[in-house]
Amino acid sequence: METKQKYTYDEAFEASLAYFKGDELAARVWVNKYAMKDSYGNIYEKSPEQMHWRIANEIARIEQKYKNPMTAQEIFDLLDHFRYIVPAGSPMTGIGNNFQIASLSNCFVIGLDGDADSYGAVLRIDEEQVQLMKRRGGVGHDLSHIRPKGQPVNNSALTSTGLVPFMERYSNSTREVAQDGRRGALMLSVSIKHPEAEAFIDAKMTEGKVTGANVSVKIDDEFMRCATEDKTYVQQFPIVGDHPQVKKEISAKALWEKIVHNAWKSAEPGVLFWDTILRESIPDCYADLGFRTVSTNPCGEIPLCPYDSCRLLSINLYSYVKNAFQKDAYFDYELFKKHVQKAQRLMDDIVDLELEKIDLIMQKIESDPQSMEVKGAEMHLWEKIKKKSGMGRRTGVGITAEGDMIAAMGLRYGTQEATDFSVEVHKTLALNAYRSSVEMARERGAFAVYDAQREENNPFIQRIKQADETLYADMVKYGRRNIACLTIAPTGTTSLMTQTTSGIEPVFLPVYKRRRKVNPNDTDVHVDFVDEVGDSFEEYIVYHPKFMEWMKANGMDTTKRYTQEEIDELVSQSPYNKATANDVDWLMKVRMQGAIQKWVDHSISVTVNLPNDVDEALVNRLYVEAWRSGCKGCTIYRDGSRAGVMVSVEKKDKKDKEEDTTKDNNMEQKVDAPCKHPEVTEIRPKELECDVVRFQNNKDKWVAFVGLLDGYPYEIFTGLQDDEEGIVLPKTVTKGKIIKQINEDGTKRYDFQFENKRGYKTTVEGLSEKFNPEYWNYAKLISGVLRYRMPIDHVIKLVSSLQLKSESINTWKVGVERALKKYIVDGTEAKGQKCPNCGSESLVYQEGCLICKNCGSSRCG
Known part of the structure; x- marks a missing residue:
């Protein structure tokens, strides 16, 4: 080297x-x-300039194998400054990097042929998942082949444990391999037809369970029809076949409402409209040759067959808007068409580079000192991936900066006019990517199993035929280089470098806001991203580059510092106005996704972001609309829904329900809106909802009972679990009530009450007396500040600052911090704390863990 x-x-x-x-x-x-x-x-x-030359030189080397090769300079000009073409993270880090042996693929799906319902199959999938993740890949696999809980098995256990324990196994493996910033993400899916689909859906609602995986349910059209029409639906195992071992009828509407509720509450599960995926899938025209789609990658934009993979690349749509933000703005379709064709060509070259990387991985495995008994499974895994990648040559050309493109054209995101324009852009992208793939088939040869007759009735191919008959005729004559070409993936941190938004999301923040704090001890100036102004900080300044371009186009001063009021006034005049996550018409956004999906052969990864105060009826409407609009999948995120705060919905009596409930053909039902941040309530209600939080410190088992008022922590009881003192709780108990009682002598006590699986209530009396009195005294202090609504991150700071002499009390203090962290709203800044990895003060809370925005490292506990 x-x-x-x-x-x-x-x-x-x-x-x-x-x-x-x-x-x-x-x-x-x-x-x-x-x-x-x-x-x-x-x-x-x-600098990125050197990176782009590294990538350009490597792709140019591949180009030399074929007719009419592109030069390194041509390729560099497309990549330079992330202006036109932006490779995804794996290609960007891996192409031409001989220091590390890693795959260029972002997405993998795995799965075994035949009967895979055995421990041998489960363990093989577990190993393959880990082996791929250590090479930087995200992995998806399906669990529909695992028999339901209680079914007979031919081993000493006698009956099956069902899906959930295996979900935990795969989740734990992900958390293990993804530590210290290594790449590794997991998607677990299951068919709604599986008898344990409800257990799968509920698994992540238990705190601390399946935290290393995204989960999605594969929903068929029959289930959606039954759910919307309130009919029964038949689940069975195996999920296909006329002679199932297990068969049961369920209320589709009740299970659908469970999906909607969980998605509203915790942003999962995602839904995959599986019949739409299979019906539209071109690779499934070759299902009998090994291309049957079984699951998706972790972000959902690439439905894949087992052992296929995909590399990703995005086209920066904003760069094709000429005279941006001006009255004569227009989209340069001719330049766009040329670049799309080149982008598809670059993607095919990257397939060749990936095959080279796979050879290097296999050489590395071959040279490892372990015996073939140890490394044989890994070798066989990459043999399967190499074969499938070479057969189909699947690519993932996508886009970024759609929100900014729409704004720069003077359109408002979410309007019909903006949607129509966006659909035309994606139609142009699809036709030219396929034109390029056909031209490469003529020059380089078609993918190995291409057969025009197999594809002729595919809906996507039919749309291409209707839009461009010449293209279709050439495709039938010459074939196509790639089995599928397109996707819309989340561009993540790469979008920061293009200084634009990603995917088909609107611009969430019309401007970035910065504040400056002058260090009183020296002349340094600390600059940070914030959401609010403190007394010691100067006024806001405008920072968002695209917003500044709009200002320049309209003759405004971009060097001036603006107050918050002035910024709000500017935003109200700009095309970003009414285009934030909370302003956009969410139903229109879903319809837009469905319309664009018609011109994307894979899928679209997009999350519908909702404000905190929306009800479940809206989530229901969005999911149903996504199905009806032709989306292949949909994920809902309600602001704060992953912060661990349990929102209570007040039950109404039958009369109130009859008055307040309305239904329509979309199954819409009015429910109470979740409570917003509560006012101070000095008089404690007699009963409070309660979360039970278990954790372990220094081999000691601890438990915390967190009383909730309107979903917000109001009081806490915590200490060592002590069976002899009466704290005997089933492991499944995670919720209950804390009831304030007045004894005959006038003293007060607090009881904990929970319901078991059969619905019987059990009361643990004298909760406040069960723990060390010293713990109780400190807990009263903490409960006091909770009742007066001190922000949770400040409460945690208060607890951590307590100077306690006893080692056991200090251990208790750590336990309290752990118990409360789950209630911090995602995105809250951990002010004053530094990242142990890179030393920056850019830590934020995410699901109770501290995440560094600078380097991406995380730590929990």
Whole structure:
């Protein structure tokens, strides 16, 4: 290997900062995630310019194998400054990087042929999942083949444990391999037809369970019809076949309402409209040749057959808007068409580069010192992936900056006019990507199993035929280079470097806001991203680059510092107005996704972001509309729904229900809106809803009872579990009530009451007397600040600052912090704390864990 120049972190950061014109966040993200490094962390690139030349030279090398090759300069010009074509993370880090042996694929799906319902099959899938994740891949696999709980098995257990324990196994493996910033994400799916679909749906509602996986339910059209018409639906195992071992009828409406409720409450499960996916899938025309779609990648944008994979690339739509934000703005379709055809060509070249990477991985396995008994499964895994990748040559050309493109055209996201324009752009993209694939088939050869007759009735192919008969005729004559070409993936941190939004999302923040705090001890200026102004901070300044472009186009001063009121006034005049997550017409957004989906052969990864105060009826309407609009999948995120706060919905008596409930053909039902951040309530209600939080410190088992008022922590009882003192709770108990009682002598006590699985109530009396009195005294202090609604992150700071002499009390203090962290709203800044990995003060809470926005490292507990 040739000797390459090394750069210090500071050298790379300074060069990247200049490249990104002073954007510190983009510079740090690039250095930390995408600059070429070896396994020891040595940096070999100091700016994205060097990275883009590395990628351009490697792709040009592949181009030389074929007719009419593109030059490295042509390729570099497409990549430079992320202006037109933006490779996804795995290709960006891996292409031309000989220091690390990693795949260029972002997405994998695995699964075994035949009867895979055995421990041998379960363990094989577990190993394959880990082996792929350690090479940077995200993995999806389906659990519909696992027999339901209680079914006979031919081993000493006698009966099956069902789906949920295996969900936990795969989740734990992900958490293990994805530590310290290594890539690894997991999607678990199951068919709604499986008799244990409800247990699968509920699994993530139990705190601490299946935290390392996304979960989605594969829903068929028959289930949706039964759910919307309130009819029974038949589940069975196996899920296909006329002679099932298990068969039961269920209320489709009741199970659908469970899906809607859980999605409203915790943003999962996602739904995959499986009949739509299979009906539209071109690779499934070759299902009998190994291309039967069984699951999706973790973000859901690539439905895949077992052992197929996909590499991703995005086209920056904003760059094709000429005269952006001006009255004469227009979209340069001719330039766009040329670049789409080149992008598809680059993607096919990257397939060749991936096959080379797979060969290197297999050589590495071959040279490892372990015996073939140990490494044989990994070798066989990559043999299967190489075969499938070479047969289909699947690609994932997508887009980024759709929201900014729409704004730059003077359109408002979510309107019919904006949707019609966007659909035309995606239609143009699809036709030209397929034109390029056909041209490459003529020059390079079609993918191995291409057969025009197999595809002729496919709906997507039919739309291409109707739109461009010449293209279709050429495809029948020459074939196509790639079995499928298109997707819309979340572009994540790469969108920071294009300084635009990603996917088909609207612009969530019309402007980035910055504040400056002058250090009183020296002349340094600390700059950070914030949501609110403190007394010691100066006024806001405008920072969002695209917003500034709109300002420049309209003759406004972009160097001036603006107050919040002035910014609000500016935003009200801009095309970003009414295009934030809380403003956009959510139903229109779902319909837009469905319309665009007609021109995307894979799928679209997009989340419908909702404000906290929406009800379940809206979530229901959005999911049903997504199905009816032709979406292949849909995920709902309600602001704060993953923060661990349990929202209570007041039950009404029958009379009130009859008055307040309305239904329509979409099964819409009015429910109480979740409570917003509560007012101070000084008089404690007699009963409070309660979460039971278990944890372990220094091998001691602890339990916390957190009383909730309107879903917000109001009081806490916590200490060591002590069976002799009467704290005997089934492991399944995670909720209950704390009831305030007055004894005959006038003293007060607090009882904990819960319901068992059969609905019988059990009361543990004298909860306040069950723990060490010293714990109780400190708990009263903490409960006091909770009642007066001190923000949870401040409460945790207060607890951590307590100076306690006893080691056991200090251990208790850590337990209280752990118990309360789950209630911190995602995105809350951990002010004053530094990342142990990179030292930056950019930590935020996410599902109780601290995540560094600078380097991406995380720590929990």
